Amino acid sequence: MIAVTTHKNTDFDGLASVIAATLLYPGAVGVVPKMVNKNVEQFLSTHKTAFNIVLPGEVNHDDIDTLVVVDTGSWKRLDRMEKLRTRTDLRIHVWDHHQQGDIACHWHCLATTGATVSLLIREIRRRKMTLSPLDSTVLLLGLYEDTGHLSYPSTTPLDAEAAAFLLNNGADLNVAAFFLNPPYEEVQRDLLFDLLKNSEKISHRKTTVGLNVIRLEKKVPMLSAIVNMYRNLINCQAVFVIAVNDETSCTIIGRSGSDRVDVAAVLRHFGGGGHPRAASATIRSDDCDPQQLKKQVIARIRESTTKRATVFDLMSYPVTMVPADTPMMEVRRIMEEKAIRGILVGSENTLEGIVVLWDFKKIRQERQWQQPVKAFMIRQVATIAPDMEPSEAVQLMIRQNIGHLPVAHEGKVIGILTRTDILTYFYDMLPE
């Protein structure tokens, strides 16, 4: 028998991948873990009979000769599959978009797509299969949940192609919207207020990280969505929420909106995992002390050294500067010669102003080209520090509506960042 299974606390990508695999492996049975996310549970309560899926307790493990694992590569994330771990005659296939895993398999399809189900859909398309509207809809739920409706940065062209294929096969967007955007309930609102009231902020290398310890009386559906909302509201680069489940277990949820804080790297020290921007860890110990955990998280944040691109890596230097009494015609000549659109005025220790191509429009008479640059320059010049992130430079440029940012370190101009540098970075260098 071929069994297809996925990770515990199954999300829609896990469920969709199981269902897609049952289509790709004829006769296969989908084994869905007992613990599934709330919205998946709601979906299954009305749709379960439409699919060939069972619970782990309903399957005779000895009958399984091929195990297809989707949306995870780790034994410990599977539900009641330990028995199979030591079987030498078992064939194992893995389909996954995560990086790590300890399942030794005979065949795998691993790629960094937004959703695992996109990998299975690629194979469905390759085999020229068609899907029912119902199958298409559940696959779309998985695809949209893991890619934030194709909007997360992890989304790839393969995900978008998969979405087009599903829509062509009749996927229902009304059903998708219903299960992906359930209304918030009182318990979630209370939690959000609690997080906002009791947040502690620490600063580390120009980033602000929010920390909370909360007590969870019961399971809160969509906890991670609430944590995300909370991070947006308090405007921190990252947040860590330590949720006390009971005396012997705590869950740490990390969410980041910045390349500066890699929450997965921090939570790996606590046995957790995930992505740089979304990760979690569950700690079980006889005396789980959340305040102690908080101290450890802070220590890990402080020692984390994520080396990301900074303004320093992108800026141009040396910088062309002219003294304030330079005639405008000379300024124009230098700019033409160097093919630059802006020039700094002053010296590297005293930045007095900036003149950009646009300022030439202030010149109405020919004789004005003889006048010094200080008569035309802009005196209020925004500068940026070399250790800032490219995205912060973009925000500053947008806010001030400027295309040139002198880079200053300890009062000295050490470089300049232009729109071109930013565009080159975001469009040419990002997809590594």
Ligand SMILES: [Mn+2]
């Ligand atoms: Mn997934």
